[in-house]
Amino acid sequence: MTGPAPAGARDAASSALFATLDLGSATTAAALVGWVGGRWRLLAAASLPAGSDPDAILTLLCDRVRVADPGLAGTLGLATGPVPAHLPRFVVRTARPPRIAVVAASEQTREQLEAIAGRAGWLTTGASAARHDPIEIVCRATRAGIDALLVGTADPPEADERSLMEELVAAAGAVAVRRPGIPVILAGALGRSAPVAAGTDVGVPAAGDVVLAPGPAAGDPAGSDLRTLLVDVRAGPDDGRRALARSAGSLARVLGRRVEVVDVGVSGAVRIVAAPDASTPAGVRLDDVDAPVGALLALDGPGTIDRVEAWVTIGLDRARLRDRLAELRLAPWSDLAGDGAPIRAAALRAALERLLAAGDPLGGAVAPDLVVATGAFGALPGPAVALVLADVIRRAGATQLGLDTARLLAPIGMIADDAARDARVAELAEDILLPLGTVIVASGARPGRPAGRVTVDADGAAGEIDLEAGGLALVDLPPGQQALADLRFRSTVELGTRGRHFLVPVAGGLAGLLVDLRDLPGGLPERPDRRRELLAGWERALWPERSE
């Protein structure tokens, strides 16, 4: 990665060593960060299945520091014994996403409310008075596993909604009585309606149990006010995905670049777009979508298994694939090796597709300067992660790719003060981001013929590669290497801008430079065997161990 800001001075009051813990629903990730040679450095990190004892992992990491550098261990107070009890820790948690019952007067409003809740980190179960009878509405909203109730109308209510408002409020009351303690959120005009004011006559719980929320269209963009409230209801102060968004903002400020962070977890997923913007008080414009539908194993939706099947590069019948994925849901860390790895890679591609669809049009069509992957991506080798990102994020332009392999970003987001967090991120940027390389996506090359040529000039040594439309060209460019890619096409292509000749600065990484002229996913063959062969070919090029 290039261009971290100058390292900030160490806070004299802080310890010379701190730990980070990212306690997810599937993974417990721990890291030790120490003050070494006048700056903060990542000393050791490990990720293990959730349920492993965090102190046992930290003790393991302390042992590793001792073995690697006994002198440093002594300096940092790790000479002997288990992890020090007084060790400062930044801890974040990500739990399985809660489920909210969404009840609306009309189908249109239900869809709007479900979409907003689905982007605020909630799983949803929907019903509408227009489509379901009151018994079905109450049944859906009182099922086991429902953690909150959102009832709403448009604001102002549509004509067909007005007559149903009293019945909706009564249904909310019926749910609240049957499921005491769950938050009841009344959105839009419903919260100001006469039945709510009347309260107990229709069984509405006491005012203290009810949250009055903005309507589905309030805010800029529409729905953002309600989404903010729903995030507040769901997330605790140590929520990992909120903390990750704060760190993404710091990364964008520190690097002065447009950063996109994609975190695909086993049960949740978040996509954050952060861009430096001097016109905002925080100096950064931050958009995010927290969409459980983009989780690695959120496979209950229609067509979700089809998409995993479309990306799988090993021969596996559909029933067997379903069972393998169901097993992963029970034990997300099992079968990490062997053919479990390509199945994970396929599930990751499908999950990333869902996450991007849920966030559309977040970030627009412009390729970000840097994409940082975290979460389940850490289970794959770096080059395989680069290919997954290149396969799914299809925005024309040049993008650097990085992997938050030690899962430091979210815990560092627990530093509340922007300046202090920025300083820590600046010092640790090179340790946080494992460089995967650069992907250049060009679209519009005429298929079936030579597309042009790329010349990569790194430290005066130049290499040339012919480019073919529909193909993926790989240029070996090791981590830390900066270079200039000179791309000359035979016809006009789209690469952020339209043209035939482009000079693009690129950075190396585990995958090197990928010049991607593929038409994905639309250009993949319909026949499963041919599609699998094509995908496996690209996979083998970047992940040669796959064919061993």
Next chain:
Amino acid sequence: MSRVGGVVGTAPAGLGLVPARQLLVGAPRVVLAIEPGDRVAVTAGTAVGPGELLAERVRDPRLVDAGSSRGDRATPGEWVPAGEHRRGGATPAGELLFAARGRRRVVAGTHPDRLDAPVRGRVATIHPGAAIELEVEGVGVPASAFLGDAVHGRLVILPAEGDARPALDVNLAGAIVVFPGRVDAETLIRARAMGIHGAVVVALADRDRRDLAASEARQRAGLHRLAPFGVVVLDGNLRRPLAGPVAAILVALSGREVGLAAEPALLLAGRSMDGLPLPPPDRVRLRGGADVGAEGRWLGPAGSRRFAPGIQAEAGLVELDGGRVVVVPLGDVERFG
């Protein structure tokens, strides 16, 4: 120092790195789902035994207007007795769903099906139309999934054999049967038809789960009065041997009255944990990889290793039963907590 299964010893190095699978839950609280219109037959605090009626389930519930709610302080969920309209029409008894626009809306219907207590316990709370929570006097064996209804019966363990369709006979009617080997939907449907109350299976493929659910839905659509039938799945979807420590507990419970419940998925027994066999703390099982299902002894962490195809992962050393020592990713190991 730790004390598990009556053995005092020092925990082996790095055992805390291995995720624990809970073997037993003491005095669990189970949630039995009911729906609006179901008639609850108990009150909070009532002591119940296995097979005692908790609620009568409504079949084909319908919403009826039970007259004006003006001056009526009834809250949703209360049972409204049968009555008469001012206009002279009769209204059936049912559960007040809610009152709106000055009218009481009641869920009524016939109640041909029973919800019985799956095990001895005490009714903790009742949420009308939603759930009855039962505090179990005994222990639960956690499972990964539950299909069907809460049931109870005598626990019978069938012999472990390779045949997916083991012999089932009428002697097993009313029992909860453990299938230690392979099982498919057809076997389970046959078991239900023979009056077996429930099944405990190690794994069940997704296709078999859907076939079983579809068979039950077909019978319900035919308005047959279905005897309750429940299935707990101890592991997952792919076939593997029954975990030794779980098998030992099932053997200890064999012949006793047990129950199955859905929320959480548990096999329930009305007895204390005392005397139930527990494994030594370093007993582990492989739940993935080439040796899936194999068990052995945890030897310690093996550091960060590279596994095919190029996967870097924290690893552990396990001595399998039989003496072979393997290095496996920690994600493929589970211990019993």
